[in-house]
Amino acid sequence: MNQNPTSQTSYEPGNYVTINIGPSHPSMHGTLRIAAVTDGETIVKADPEIGYLHRGVEKLGENLTYHQFIPITDRLNYCSAIPNNVSYEMAVEKLMGIEVPEKAQLIRVIMMELARIADHQVCIGILGVDLGAFTPFFYLIIQREEIYEIFEWFNGARLTNTFGRIGGVDADLPDDFEQRWEELKPGVRKANDETEKLLTHNRIWMDRTIGISAFSAEDALNWGFTGPCLRACGVKRDLRIDEPCCMYDKFKFEVPVGKNGDVFDRYIVRMIEMEESLKIIDQAYKLYKEMPPDAPLMARVPKVIKPPAGEVYSALESPNGELGFFVKSDGSANPYRIRIRPPCYMMFQALPELAEGEMVADLIACISSLNIIAGELDR
Amino acid sequence: MDLKNRVEQCLGPKNFVVAMTECQGDLSVEVPKRSVVDVMRLLRNTPDLGFNFLSDLLGVDNLDLNKPKKKPKKKTEEGEGAETEEEPKDKGPSPPRYEVVYLLLCLERNERLQVKVRVEENDMEVDTLTPVWKAADWPEREVFDMFGIRFKGHPNLKRLLMWDDFPAHPLRKDYPLEGQGEERHLIYDD
Numbered sequence: 154m155n156q157n158p159t160s161q162t163s164y165e166p167g168n169y170v171t172i173n174i175g176p177s178h179p180s181m182h183g184t185l186r187i188a189a190v191t192d193g194e195t196i197v198k199a200d201p202e203i204g205y206l207h208r209g210v211e212k213l214g215e216n217l218t219y220h221q222f223i224p225i226t227d228r229l230n231y232c233s234a235i236p237n238n239v240s241y242e243m244a245v246e247k248l249m250g251i252e253v254p255e256k257a258q259l260i261r262v263i264m265m266e267l268a269r270i271a272d273h274q275v276c277i278g279i280l281g282v283d284l285g286a287f288t289p290f291f292y293l294i295i296q297r298e299e300i301y302e303i304f305e306w307f308n309g310a311r312l313t314n315t316f317g318r319i320g321g322v323d324a325d326l327p328d329d330f331e332q333r334w335e336e337l338k339p340g341v342r343k344a345n346d347e348t349e350k351l352l353t354h355n356r357i358w359m360d361r362t363i364g365i366s367a368f369s370a371e372d373a374l375n376w377g378f379t380g381p382c383l384r385a386c387g388v389k390r391d392l393r394i395d396e397p398c399c400m401y402d403k404f405k406f407e408v409p410v411g412k413n414g415d416v417f418d419r420y421i422v423r424m425i426e427m428e429e430s431l432k433i434i435d436q437a438y439k440l441y442k443e444m445p446p447d448a449p450l451m452a453r454v455p456k457v458i459k460p461p462a463g464e465v466y467s468a469l470e471s472p473n474g475e476l477g478f479f480v481k482s483d484g485s486a487n488p489y490r491i492r493i494r495p496p497c498y499m500m501f502q503a504l505p506e507l508a509e510g511e512m513v514a515d516l517i518a519c520i521s522s523l524n525i526i527a528g529e530l531d532r
Numbered sequence: 533m534d535l536k537n538r539v540e541q542c543l544g545p546k547n548f549v550v551a552m553t554e555c556q557g558d559l560s561v562e563v564p565k566r567s568v569v570d571v572m573r574l575l576r577n578t579p580d581l582g583f584n585f586l587s588d589l590l591g592v593d594n595l596d597l598n599k600p601k602k603k604p605k606k607k608t609e610e611g612e613g614a615e616t617e618e619e620p621k622d623k624g625p626s627p628p629r630y631e632v633v634y635l636l637l638c639l640e641r642n643e644r645l646q647v648k649v650r651v652e653e654n655d656m657e658v659d660t661l662t663p664v665w666k667a668a669d670w671p672e673r674e675v676f677d678m679f680g681i682r683f684k685g686h687p688n689l690k691r692l693l694m695w696d697d698f699p700a701h702p703l704r705k706d707y708p709l710e711g712q713g714e715e716r717h718l719i720y721d722d
Contacts, residue, residue, distance in 0.1 A: 212703055247557075464646075465556050487624055
């Protein structure tokens, strides 16, 4: 921490300068605005303002049918749309009491873990760019593009996948998935290795990330942190293990845990998670191959989805953290209320505490490492 | 002992339980509005409950649930047919106009609990939860923004997603989907 002038509470002009970072700024991920009161280059108070990408997703959901809402969920976290789709589908399935066939669950796991790798690659790549390390971005983004090609070949879209249906998935994995997967795996590993060689023990990288915007586990839980940012603080919490859905309890994988909760720990946790995701996909595909080829992909679902009146909350571990959907039904064909619990929404509100006493350039690193996605922040 | 009994045991003696419902395994407990902060502290600090994580906080507008259900007739060529009103079924007391729902989580046992508070139109104020969980900060601002429910004692109760002088509360059921033609007038200070 630098010299901390936060004990002073008055921000008289002359002592402090307020700078507006965003809403349209290359280092703001999407459209965020931060009004930062600075003393020289040190941040005294950072006040985030959101809502520039607010599209009324929750209101839209109340006026669509249950199936029509799936494409809208693509537009939440647009870096990894598949966990959004699956999380919403799971909430409706829970409301209706539908049991999804195992084969469909395995396809969901495979696709979600691919999305997790892609999301972490973008996050780390952009974090590097924001800190001036441009090369790892290219290594990672090339591999991300390979993953997006698998998505495109599987369901026709790179980013807005609209994956799955309520009650299962609509299509089986294509026959040559194994071949494409075996081609993809070494590439991802190689890109990760190269990134790690370039960044992890790099003196400049360490200086720019270690100890920056460190957060204690207690504070993180108080502020509602989830996902890699919470694990970086030393809390071993992963919904894939703690509240397993989609057969996650059948796979063996490690949950990396950090210590200081700073930018470096968040980066390392994400790096290890990518490797673990590769392992999960291998195990899931092995289980998938043991399934009979004509195993069902969809549960028995009525054509018009009318869940019984009630309200449920269902969450899964998206790449950013706990992504939850609260769905309330009144028994009609439209959801009565849909509430999305985006993971980075809870983390971004802690920004004043995270950025206090840091330099302006470190604020950018902090925002990058939280992986703020404006689409799910503003909904 | 299952969660329902434990919650009952913890909140029951102080008359904090108004109603308890269960939907697909999700337990929800309705508590009196004036004692919501006490309830949350109790739920967090009781050892065999230990709900130490606020997962989310949201508002619900029950306006359409209170309406008698309409059955649209088949559309005739002249336009929309007349709508007939069904007799409202007697299902006990009608739900309140608004609800604030708190989604709690116990990290040790991985148990979830929904806590609900009724908010009627004549008294749109709920005590803030920010002293208990800082995570309630933005969700409470959003509920204020979207439903107009005020949180007493909130440190910075401003609109979150809509702009400051937006005249309505968009997630209310009587607000039209396409908006009411509000325009944002940019005001530059200084």
